[in-house]
Amino acid sequence: MAGRPAPGPKRDRRGRTTRRAAEQQAARRRAAREATAGAGRSPKPRRSTRSRTNHRRRSLVVLAVVLLMFGAAVVKLVMIQTVDAAAYSAKAAQQRDRTIDLPAMRGSIYDRNGTLLAFTVQGRAIAAWPALFTSDTERHAVADIIGKALAPDVTADDVFTKLTDGKSTYVYLARGLMPAQADAIMTKINDTIKPTGRSPVTTERQDLRQYPEGSVLQSLLGTTGWDGHGTGGIEIKFDSLLSGTDGSRTVDVDAFGNAMPGTERDDKAPVDGGDVHLTIDADLQYTVQQMLTDAVKSTGAKGGMALVRSATGPDVLAMASYYQGKTPAETGNMAVTSPFEPGSVTKVVTFGAALEQKLITPTTHYAVPGTIEMGGHTIHDAWVHSRVGMTATGILAKSSNVGTLMIAQQIGPDAFARELTKYGLGQKTGIQLPADSAGVIPPQSQWSSTTFANLPIGQGLSMTLLQMADMYQGIANGGVRIPPTIVASTTSDGVSTPVTQGKPVRELSTKSADTLLDMLRGTIQGGDIMHDGTAPSAAITGYQVAGKTGTAQQVDPACGCYSETKVNATFAGIVPADNPRFVITVMLDAPGGGAEGGEAAAPLFRDIAAYAMRAFDVPPSKSKAPIYDLYTNLGE
Amino acid sequence: MTASLRAGSGTRRDPATHETPRGVRLATKRRGRQVRATTARVSAAGRPVRSAMLRVPFVVAIIAVLGGGVGGVLYLNTKIDESGIRTEQARETAADLTLQIESLNRSIAELGATPRLAQEARKLGLVPAGDAAILVIDESGKSTVVGDPRPVRGGGAQTGGGH
Numbered sequence: 166m167a168g169r170p171a172p173g174p175k176r177d178r179r180g181r182t183t184r185r186a187a188e189q190q191a192a193r194r195r196a197a198r199e200a201t202a203g204a205g206r207s208p209k210p211r212r213s214t215r216s217r218t219n220h221r222r223r224s225l226v227v228l229a230v231v232l233l234m235f236g237a238a239v240v241k242l243v244m245i246q247t248v249d250a251a252a253y254s255a256k257a258a259q260q261r262d263r264t265i266d267l268p269a270m271r272g273s274i275y276d277r278n279g280t281l282l283a284f285t286v287q288g289r290a291i292a293a294w295p296a297l298f299t300s301d302t303e304r305h306a307v308a309d310i311i312g313k314a315l316a317p318d319v320t321a322d323d324v325f326t327k328l329t330d331g332k333s334t335y336v337y338l339a340r341g342l343m344p345a346q347a348d349a350i351m352t353k354i355n356d357t358i359k360p361t362g363r364s365p366v367t368t369e370r371q372d373l374r375q376y377p378e379g380s381v382l383q384s385l386l387g388t389t390g391w392d393g394h395g396t397g398g399i400e401i402k403f404d405s406l407l408s409g410t411d412g413s414r415t416v417d418v419d420a421f422g423n424a425m426p427g428t429e430r431d432d433k434a435p436v437d438g439g440d441v442h443l444t445i446d447a448d449l450q451y452t453v454q455q456m457l458t459d460a461v462k463s464t465g466a467k468g469g470m471a472l473v474r475s476a477t478g479p480d481v482l483a484m485a486s487y488y489q490g491k492t493p494a495e496t497g498n499m500a501v502t503s504p505f506e507p508g509s510v511t512k513v514v515t516f517g518a519a520l521e522q523k524l525i526t527p528t529t530h531y532a533v534p535g536t537i538e539m540g541g542h543t544i545h546d547a548w549v550h551s552r553v554g555m556t557a558t559g560i561l562a563k564s565s566n567v568g569t570l571m572i573a574q575q576i577g578p579d580a581f582a583r584e585l586t587k588y589g590l591g592q593k594t595g596i597q598l599p600a601d602s603a604g605v606i607p608p609q610s611q612w613s614s615t616t617f618a619n620l621p622i623g624q625g626l627s628m629t630l631l632q633m634a635d636m637y638q639g640i641a642n643g644g645v646r647i648p649p650t651i652v653a654s655t656t657s658d659g660v661s662t663p664v665t666q667g668k669p670v671r672e673l674s675t676k677s678a679d680t681l682l683d684m685l686r687g688t689i690q691g692g693d694i695m696h697d698g699t700a701p702s703a704a705i706t707g708y709q710v711a712g713k714t715g716t717a718q719q720v721d722p723a724c725g726c727y728s729e730t731k732v733n734a735t736f737a738g739i740v741p742a743d744n745p746r747f748v749i750t751v752m753l754d755a756p757g758g759g760a761e762g763g764e765a766a767a768p769l770f771r772d773i774a775a776y777a778m779r780a781f782d783v784p785p786s787k788s789k790a791p792i793y794d795l796y797t798n799l800g801e
Numbered sequence: 802m803t804a805s806l807r808a809g810s811g812t813r814r815d816p817a818t819h820e821t822p823r824g825v826r827l828a829t830k831r832r833g834r835q836v837r838a839t840t841a842r843v844s845a846a847g848r849p850v851r852s853a854m855l856r857v858p859f860v861v862a863i864i865a866v867l868g869g870g871v872g873g874v875l876y877l878n879t880k881i882d883e884s885g886i887r888t889e890q891a892r893e894t895a896a897d898l899t900l901q902i903e904s905l906n907r908s909i910a911e912l913g914a915t916p917r918l919a920q921e922a923r924k925l926g927l928v929p930a931g932d933a934a935i936l937v938i939d940e941s942g943k944s945t946v947v948g949d950p951r952p953v954r955g956g957g958a959q960t961g962g963g964h
Binding site: 280287377381450455706 | 885899900907913914930932935937
């Protein structure tokens with residue numbers, strides 16, 4: 166550092182350094198050095214020197230520390246930005262993003278004429294987070310407002326209990342409100358409690374399912390739960406079509422959970438549910454339900470059911486069930502869910518088989534005794550008689566068990582068992598309704614000695630009202646049975662798709678079916694004892710009617726035997742018989758006094774048929790039905 | 802830091818040897834600059850103004866483009882915001898109208914439902930005809946009555962009526 170070498174000790178001429186001179190020089194040098202260092206520098210030169218070396222080391226240390234810190238920051242940055250990036254962005258998104266559900270509108274259900282049977286309107290539910298209230302005063306205020314607005318369905322005490330019992334963090338205070346109603350209540354609540362920040366009370370969209378036809382169609386349509394999904398009937402069977410697909414939208418929310426405008430994204434539009442068009446006629450359904458209810462009440466039956474279907478097509482136009490003291494939800498759609506023993510209406514199977522085998526014609530004569538021995542049992546007719554001469558038509562029209570079993574014996578059990586399977590009995594009908602019952606037909610391998618004495622007269626087997634109607638539909642349609650449908654078409658995205666129909670099944674030859682249909686007119690015949698069928702009360706003005714009564718003894722659960730007093734009174738009919746349009750079946754469960762099919766069920770059939778003929782503008786029959794001779798002689 | 806270090810080292814060296822030549826050099830520089838500036842200004846009077854004036858259209862164009870751009874962006878932004886608000890308002894109106902339509906449809910369905918119609922008909926004194934007689938008119942225009950015309954049960958009790 167020195168500019169030039171420090172002057173050495175002074176030497177004398179002889180080159181000797183005197184001790185004194187050396188000492189003086191050193192002192193001078195020290196003084197000079199101290200003088201220069203004195204201005205602006207550490208007064209202690211030795212320290213000053215050391216501090217210069219410390220500076221360097223210190224800056225190195227500082228550099229190292231700073232670099233280390235930077236390094237740490239870089240490492241953390243890399244961790245955040247790359248390694249944990251996904252997790253952090255997800256966390257951020259979770260705090261900021263909110264996905265709003267865009268509920269799809271549930272589809273509607275229409276009848277065959279386009280009348281709305283079920284549709285959805287937007288509704289609101291009022292819900293609350295009990296913990297977000299600041300005081301019980303607020304809770305009381307909210308409970309009072311809701312209680313006052315919705316009395317008497319909701320009471321203030323109920324609401325307050327829900328807000329204070331601490332069972333749930335989110336409780337529904339009121340449901341099934343119309344949007345305007347809910348908005349009015351919310352305005353009142355917010356005006357009263359004036360929430361700072363997030364309001365403890367909120368509304369939620371909860372659609373309301375409307376059934377304008379009311380209870381008349383409830384067992385058929387079913388209902389929907391609070392989640393908007395079907396819980397029965399058509400609603401559950403076509404739930405996926407009717408529900409549609411919910412959409413969604415993502416928005417950013419602020420600290421209070423309010424959506425920030427202009428942040429909507431990922432918009433997935435909801436796809437509204439499709440519509441279902443039924444084959445039901447709402448007016449006919451209502452009328453049938455009314456008539457059935459009246460008939461059940463007037464006959465003192467426990468309950469009953471009635472069904473109208475097309476004779477030439479697959480359409481079911483009305484199906485009603487009614488039980489005294491039961492709601493439609495409790496009875497359900499019994500015409501497809503509840504098989505019963507049909508009784509004599511099943512005799513058409515025996516007659517059909519006999520016609521197919523050309524064993525009988527309508528006028529074939531039989532000498533029918535009062536009773537017949539079969540399988541170790543004695544079977545007798547519903548009325549006491551000695552040996553009488555009857556025509557085949559007479560046996561059917563008077564519903565003679567003995568005569569029918571005589572014909573069945575001619576057919577033989579094998580052929581009879583074969584014929585029985587052709588009518589769709591013991592099989593599901595394939596109708597688009599839940600819990601479609603197949604009924605019970607004992608297979609021939611399981612027949613006991615008495616089975617062949619029971620089946621031809623309609624005991625020992627069970628069928629639903631719909632299966633019974635199907636059986637007669639085949640007879641009305643030239644022997645071709647068309648599987649039933651209750652849905653005409655479904656519509657989704659404006660495209661209508663007809664439902665796939667079941668394959669028609671031939672149950673009889675056209676000739677046998679037409680002959681049997683003609684013979685069935687005998688049942689409705691009135692007149693003297695020689696010509697009186699079992700159900701003249703089923704006759705309607707201007708139209709030929711073909712039909713068959715049925716009276717099946719019910720099984721008494723107490724003894725496991727057939728009850729002597731309780732019967733199923735049934736009637737299956739075809740109108741008009743000369744040009745079939747409708748098949749109508751009715752069943753009354755235990756009408757008072759053990760009334761038979763002809764007494765209890767036939768008048769109900771007549772009322773329904775008379776209404777249907779006029780409501781559907783069916784032209785009257787060209788001629789009156791011929792009068793068949795039922796007896797050839799009345800015996801001794 | 803540099804200045805203080807240099808000052809420190811300067812004091813340690815012989816100040817005279819450094820101070821004199823630097824001062825001379827600076828003074829010379831200053832003088833030179835002064836001379837050059839005076840000469841330029843005098844000898845080339847008007848030229849910078851003219852050249853500056855030549856650049857004006859370009860600058861104005863740039864400013865215009867910038868201004869136009871800023872203005873355009875602001876305008877578009879305003880428009881977008883405005884249409885956003887309009888959309889929001891329209892959406893709200895649409896939602897309100899949807900609710901209104903739904904509630905009206907609900908009333909229509911309720912009033913047009915079969916049970917309601919039947920109830921209204923009963924109120925007016927109407928009764929179902931049931932198995933009534935039929936008037937059949939054939940092709941020749943001849944009419945025949947099928948069945949036995951008779952008053953319907955429960956009918957005839959109503960007051961008023963048309964004819």
